Amino acid sequence: MNWRVLMAIVKKDLKVVAQNRSVVIPILMVPLILFGALPWLAVLVPGSINMGGSTMNDIAPLLAKLPANLTAELAPYNLEQKTVIFFLVYLLAPMFLIIPLMVSSVIAADSIAGERERRTLEALLYTPTSDRELLLGKLLSAWLAAVATAAAGFLLYSVMVNLAAWQVVGAVFFPNMMWLVMVFWVAPAAAGLGLSVMVLVSARAQGFQDAYQMGGMVVLPILLLVFGQATGVMFFSTGLVVLLGLGLWLVDAGLLWYGRRFFRREALVSRL
Amino acid sequence: MEAVIQLKNVSRRFGEVQAVRDLTLEVYRGEIFGFLGHNGAGKTTTIRLVNGVLEADQGKIRVLGFDPQTQGPQLRARTGVITETASMDNRLTALDNLTIYADLYGVPRAEVKTRVSGLLAQFELAERANDRVAAFSTGMRQRLAFARALLHQPEILFLDEPTSGLDPMAARQVHSLVTHLAREEKRTVFICTHNLVEAQRLCDRVAVMEHGQLVAVGSPHELASRYVRRLMVNLETDPAQRESALEILAAAGALVDGQPELANGGLRFAAAGREAIPQTLSLLVNKGIRVYHLSAEEPDLEDVYFALHAGKEQ
Numbered sequence: 001m002n003w004r005v006l007m008a009i010v011k012k013d014l015k016v017v018a019q020n021r022s023v024v025i026p027i028l029m030v031p032l033i034l035f036g037a038l039p040w041l042a043v044l045v046p047g048s049i050n051m052g053g054s055t056m057n058d059i060a061p062l063l064a065k066l067p068a069n070l071t072a073e074l075a076p077y078n079l080e081q082k083t084v085i086f087f088l089v090y091l092l093a094p095m096f097l098i099i100p101l102m103v104s105s106v107i108a109a110d111s112i113a114g115e116r117e118r119r120t121l122e123a124l125l126y127t128p129t130s131d132r133e134l135l136l137g138k139l140l141s142a143w144l145a146a147v148a149t150a151a152a153g154f155l156l157y158s159v160m161v162n163l164a165a166w167q168v169v170g171a172v173f174f175p176n177m178m179w180l181v182m183v184f185w186v187a188p189a190a191a192g193l194g195l196s197v198m199v200l201v202s203a204r205a206q207g208f209q210d211a212y213q214m215g216g217m218v219v220l221p222i223l224l225l226v227f228g229q230a231t232g233v234m235f236f237s238t239g240l241v242v243l244l245g246l247g248l249w250l251v252d253a254g255l256l257w258y259g260r261r262f263f264r265r266e267a268l269v270s271r272l
Numbered sequence: 273m274e275a276v277i278q279l280k281n282v283s284r285r286f287g288e289v290q291a292v293r294d295l296t297l298e299v300y301r302g303e304i305f306g307f308l309g310h311n312g313a314g315k316t317t318t319i320r321l322v323n324g325v326l327e328a329d330q331g332k333i334r335v336l337g338f339d340p341q342t343q344g345p346q347l348r349a350r351t352g353v354i355t356e357t358a359s360m361d362n363r364l365t366a367l368d369n370l371t372i373y374a375d376l377y378g379v380p381r382a383e384v385k386t387r388v389s390g391l392l393a394q395f396e397l398a399e400r401a402n403d404r405v406a407a408f409s410t411g412m413r414q415r416l417a418f419a420r421a422l423l424h425q426p427e428i429l430f431l432d433e434p435t436s437g438l439d440p441m442a443a444r445q446v447h448s449l450v451t452h453l454a455r456e457e458k459r460t461v462f463i464c465t466h467n468l469v470e471a472q473r474l475c476d477r478v479a480v481m482e483h484g485q486l487v488a489v490g491s492p493h494e495l496a497s498r499y500v501r502r503l504m505v506n507l508e509t510d511p512a513q514r515e516s517a518l519e520i521l522a523a524a525g526a527l528v529d530g531q532p533e534l535a536n537g538g539l540r541f542a543a544a545g546r547e548a549i550p551q552t553l554s555l556l557v558n559k560g561i562r563v564y565h566l567s568a569e570e571p572d573l574e575d576v577y578f579a580l581h582a583g584k585e586q
């Protein structure tokens with residue numbers, strides 16, 4: 001594996017994608033709203049945020065349903081504090097995964113389907129790169145950008161959550177173990193899901209917009225997780241999150257194993 | 273002569289379309305090789321096969337001793353390709369386009385800067401180095417494509433219709449560049465073109481493709497004497513003897529393909545090949561015709577191309 005080549009592809013893809021507004025704007029805006037504004041809104045205007053049918057005001061019944069380990073973790077706090085912490089730390093956790101998923105799939109849509117549409121792919125095919133390096137370079141650019149955005153979003157969220165909840169909780173309570181696992185284990189896997197789905201989608205898509213829309217479907221499983229928590233079907237915990245990450249990594253590996261055949265020169269050029 | 277590209281019975285189909293059929297061809301080191309043929313004749317497909325970007329269904333290909341199918345990366349490190357559409361990243365600057373490709377082509381790190389700035393200067397793009405390619409004209413984009421294809425100093429350069437869409441000045445620049453690359457720098461140039469005048473002027477040898485098949489290969493001159501069955505001859509005689517000269521020629525069956533025309537005070541007629549010239553001359557002189565001028569128009573690739581095509585249509 002030639003690192004110089006991989007880095008050249010990453011550099012090229014990221015420089016090119018930085019010029020595409022329909023990629024850059026969502027990548028900047030979604031984390032800002034989700035991590036910058038949401039914590040304040042949740043604390044200052046309880047009831048304003050509706051997570052799958054339950055607002056901050058009617059979280060109490062959910063709290064009663066918590067499994068033992070979560071109940072123990074929240075035990076030192078009073079009801080108001082519990083509500084805020086549960087909402088910001090647990091209920092919002094699955095939303096975090098939207099970031100790496102979205103970023104990686106949008107960038108991969110631009111760098112794979114978009115590159116073919118712009119007719120710049122062919123020049124790349126004539127370089128002394130192997131098919132595998134080409135695919136890895138493309139995957140790496142979307143993946144690195146997604147993981148970096150997720151990490152930046154996490155840092156922002158860490159600051160905002162503690163600040164916004166200071167009046168109620170009066171202590172630094174974020175991040176906990178579960179969130180660290182989310183950031184370092186699950187988010188990279190979610191980024192991998194976004195791009196491996198995009199490799200498959202790009203084999204069929206006509207161009208960037210087409211791929212972008214088809215790839216939007218990857219967010220659906222996240223909504224399922226959000227809904228699952230809000231209705232008390234399951235709760236995020238360190239253990240669950242470790243398993244979730246493992247599952248995602250396995251799905252990534254399977255999809256890439258299947259998708260790499262669409263990324264051979266022979267297959268790519270046949271669709272130029 | 274060393275063959276740097278060898279194809280033996282190479283075929284490739286796309287579904288129902290046989291893009292390349294049983295192609296056997298050699299290209300020698302240092303020559304300018306023209307690849308001619310109608311739209312869809314299989315020219316671009318051949319470039320892709322030879323560079324290991326497409327796989328052949330049948331046959332054997334060797335380029336610089338490499339098998340494109342299994343040694344594509346090593347091979348592509350020594351070939352450069354200018355694709356049919358310039359395929360330049362419009363969103364990047366000229367400088368970025370070149371430096372990124374220098375990395376992809378494995379140009380030694382220490383040399384990247386000097387090579388890139390040297391090529392930008394050579395192709396008169398130095399002042400626009402930091403502008404995005406989106407703002408470039410077709411000619412500038414094509415010059416940048418040349419700079420990019422030459423970054424790694426390839427031994428063989430493939431040019432897929434390099435002058436289509438260029439103005440005459442830009443096209444002439446491409447011609448002198450191609451000549452320079454082959455004659456001074458000793459690189460092999462494989463050039464696909466629809467422009468027969470260009471091929472005639474530039475190429476040492478040409479191949480003519482039709483529906484994926486090779487129909488002729490040789491130097492423009494060889495092909496002309498091999499395939500062109502008629503030759504335009506200009507004859508000037510004593511004006512008073514013109515009628516009798518015509519009768520003599522007609523009686524001897526020296527006129528082919530239609531009636532002679534009057535041109536510049538002389539006659540212009542089609543004769544059957546080079547041998548017709550001495551025959552015509554001695555015939556006329558023996559019959560007492562005073563011949564002031566007799567010349568044959570050298571057939572060119574255009575005549576070859578249409579002669580080959582006419583043969584196919586019958």
Ligand SMILES: Nc1ncnc2c1ncn2[C@@H]1O[C@H](COP(=O)(O)OP(=O)(O)OP(=O)(O)O)[C@@H](O)[C@H]1O
Nearest residue numbers: 269270271286289291310311312313314315316317
């Ligand atoms: N990837 C592909 N998938 C399907 N058919 C293809 C593909 N590439 C080429 N063909 C077909 O193969 C034939 C040869 O195409 P090719 O592009 O090699 O021709 P060409 O000589 O370069 O033509 P042009 O002068 O128009 O560039 C054409 O009929 C074309 O439609």
Ligand SMILES: [Mg+2]
Nearest residue numbers: 315316356432
């Ligand atoms: Mg072509």
